[in-house]
Amino acid sequence: MTTSNPPYANPWTNKVIKCQDCGLKKLCFPKNLAAAEIQALEAIITRSQSYSKGDCLYHAGDLLTDLIIIKSGSAKTERVAETGAAQIVSFHLAGDLLGLDSLSKRKAVSSVTFLENSCVCVIPYPAFNALSEAAPQLQEEIISRLCEEIANSHNLMLAMNNYTADQRVAVFLQELSCRQHSRGLSKELLHLSMSRNEIASYLGLAPATVSRALSKFERDGFLQVANKHLQITDYQALVNLALACPECALAAAT
Amino acid sequence: MTTSNPPYANPWTNKVIKCQDCGLKKLCFPKNLAAAEIQALEAIITRSQSYSKGDCLYHAGDLLTDLIIIKSGSAKTERVAETGAAQIVSFHLAGDLLGLDSLSKRKAVSSVTFLENSCVCVIPYPAFNALSEAAPQLQEEIISRLCEEIANSHNLMLAMNNYTADQRVAVFLQELSCRQHSRGLSKELLHLSMSRNEIASYLGLAPATVSRALSKFERDGFLQVANKHLQITDYQALVNLALACPECALAAAT
DNA sequence: CGGGCTATTGAGCGCAGTCAAGTGTTGTGG
DNA sequence: CCACAACACTTGACTGCGCTCAATAGCCCG
Numbered sequence: 001m002t003t004s005n006p007p008y009a010n011p012w013t014n015k016v017i018k019c020q021d022c023g024l025k026k027l028c029f030p031k032n033l034a035a036a037e038i039q040a041l042e043a044i045i046t047r048s049q050s051y052s053k054g055d056c057l058y059h060a061g062d063l064l065t066d067l068i069i070i071k072s073g074s075a076k077t078e079r080v081a082e083t084g085a086a087q088i089v090s091f092h093l094a095g096d097l098l099g100l101d102s103l104s105k106r107k108a109v110s111s112v113t114f115l116e117n118s119c120v121c122v123i124p125y126p127a128f129n130a131l132s133e134a135a136p137q138l139q140e141e142i143i144s145r146l147c148e149e150i151a152n153s154h155n156l157m158l159a160m161n162n163y164t165a166d167q168r169v170a171v172f173l174q175e176l177s178c179r180q181h182s183r184g185l186s187k188e189l190l191h192l193s194m195s196r197n198e199i200a201s202y203l204g205l206a207p208a209t210v211s212r213a214l215s216k217f218e219r220d221g222f223l224q225v226a227n228k229h230l231q232i233t234d235y236q237a238l239v240n241l242a243l244a245c246p247e248c249a250l251a252a253a254t
Numbered sequence: 255m256t257t258s259n260p261p262y263a264n265p266w267t268n269k270v271i272k273c274q275d276c277g278l279k280k281l282c283f284p285k286n287l288a289a290a291e292i293q294a295l296e297a298i299i300t301r302s303q304s305y306s307k308g309d310c311l312y313h314a315g316d317l318l319t320d321l322i323i324i325k326s327g328s329a330k331t332e333r334v335a336e337t338g339a340a341q342i343v344s345f346h347l348a349g350d351l352l353g354l355d356s357l358s359k360r361k362a363v364s365s366v367t368f369l370e371n372s373c374v375c376v377i378p379y380p381a382f383n384a385l386s387e388a389a390p391q392l393q394e395e396i397i398s399r400l401c402e403e404i405a406n407s408h409n410l411m412l413a414m415n416n417y418t419a420d421q422r423v424a425v426f427l428q429e430l431s432c433r434q435h436s437r438g439l440s441k442e443l444l445h446l447s448m449s450r451n452e453i454a455s456y457l458g459l460a461p462a463t464v465s466r467a468l469s470k471f472e473r474d475g476f477l478q479v480a481n482k483h484l485q486i487t488d489y490q491a492l493v494n495l496a497l498a499c500p501e502c503a504l505a506a507a508t
Numbered sequence: 509c510g511g512g513c514t515a516t517t518g519a520g521c522g523c524a525g526t527c528a529a530g531t532g533t534t535g536t537g538g
Numbered sequence: 539c540c541a542c543a544a545c546a547c548t549t550g551a552c553t554g555c556g557c558t559c560a561a562t563a564g565c566c567c568g
Contacts, residue, residue: 104398144358153407161458204415
């Protein structure tokens with residue numbers, strides 16, 4: 001799975017990037033940590049392992065040995081029932097922690113797959129646990145992330161149960177827009193790394209319904225669709241449709 | 255909200271019940287803790303505050319100052335969107351921790367309401383935090399509970415998106431049956447503390463659809479319905495319909 | 509015993525799913 | 539670099555599940 005490039009180094013530049021110099025430091029795991037703690041983290045992080053589009057980080061049932069953070073790229077978390085029914089439960093962007101739902105068991109309850117070529121930072125659990133004994137803020141940060149994940153799930157459930165197909169797609173776009181924005185990217189230009197199929201699974205819709213919604217938004221004049229490149233031309237119209245979705249507030253706070 | 259009875263005492267017997275003597279000790283928060291830690295917990299727990307059916311523990315936005323555990327009774331967690339759309343995201347039974355989704359912010363993102371007359375144990379956050387510095391197992395336990403909550407949400411999402419109305423109701427009954435069973439109660443006799451309306455909200459269905467599903471189960475001969483008292487007469491038939499729902503495995507492990 | 513609420517059941521309709529055909533896009537090998 | 543194959547997406551027609559609305563029946567409280 002892992003393509004072979006030197007550990008501890010960015011595969012593009014072959015240079016080691018420290019947390020202090022990382023573009024994600026305002027957003028990523030260490031955002032609330034003191035300088036000394038970040039320095040301690042530096043010592044145990046393996047940087048910039050890279051994966052290709054479609055690579056699987058782990059499957060349900062795998063043993064987990066590390067805390068993984070997306071440095072660049074994106075991923076999906078998918079849950080599969082014994083019946084074979086599958087459900088994408090979250091999309092992950094740069095700065096997100098992966099495998100939070102499996103943290104306590106150390107055994108994956110879902111699978112994570114990369115949606116594009118991606119790099120990750122790896123923190124081995126033993127070293128992390130040793131570190132968090134000295135720095136309780138690390139545990140706090142983990143707990144905070146877990147709470148966010150719960151709140152996100154609940155919001156998604158609310159949307160799935162109470163909103164129409166069009167509204168759900170609007171919520172999805174708004175959420176993505178907010179998350180891109182908080183990463184310093186444009187609010188209006190969305191680059192989807194996931195397929196229509198994956199969006200449909202996430203929102204509990206049929207793929208055809210997602211297509212129809214996007215086409216409708218284009219007809220209604222507030223979105224331009226060019227395959228995976230979307231442009232929101234009237235943000236307020238989108239928000240009106242999504243009706244002040246709570247995801248956005250959360251994503252903005254992240 | 256709180257009815258006035260002496261703190262630290264069971265309102266029925268007026269006797270203080272220690273964690274060691276509590277019927278829930280196999281299931282409740284301290285289940286994985288060492289004797290010394292439980293003893294330390296004892297010192298900071300306020301026991302047996304009681305609430306009446308319909309009482310609200312807290313509303314979204316309220317400041318949270320304590321960790322709350324249901325000692326007896328049941329409750330629901332409800333999330334309300336700015337649009338007014340409401341969604342019940344979980345039902346809580348004895349031994350459950352309340353307000354996990356609001357833990358990190360110390361400010362409720364959802365509201366908790368009791369479904370019947372209930373008693374709770376209260377652990378003030380400051381005392382709890384002080385204690386967990388000395389006993390990291392406490393933090394571990396919290397993290398474990400949070401992970402379970404995430405997994406539960408994801409399972410529910412999966413059910414809502416992939417299962418028919420009948421299957422969802424079957425999943426709900428099976429889940430409840432498992433949770434009752436792990437609390438030492440019957441697997442077959444279910445006593446619903448929630449209304450059809452609340453079940454419908456939880457499952458993302460209309461109340462009428464829940465009624466219809468229950469009537470159908472009765473016609474099909476594996477369930478007897480007498481208002482809030484249900485009896486599962488063919489458990490396997492129910493499981494076949496719910497198709498090995500993952501909730502059950504989780505509830506059994508709790 | 510009556511009032512109010514909750515649950516059940518029926519009739520009809522609409523949203524979104526399914527199926528299928530057609531179009532566009534991407535990646536691969538000649 | 540082009541041709542082709544495989545795949546992803548769009549769009550249309552039709553169907554059906556579950557929602558809505560409404561009327562009736564049952565339960566629980568004072």
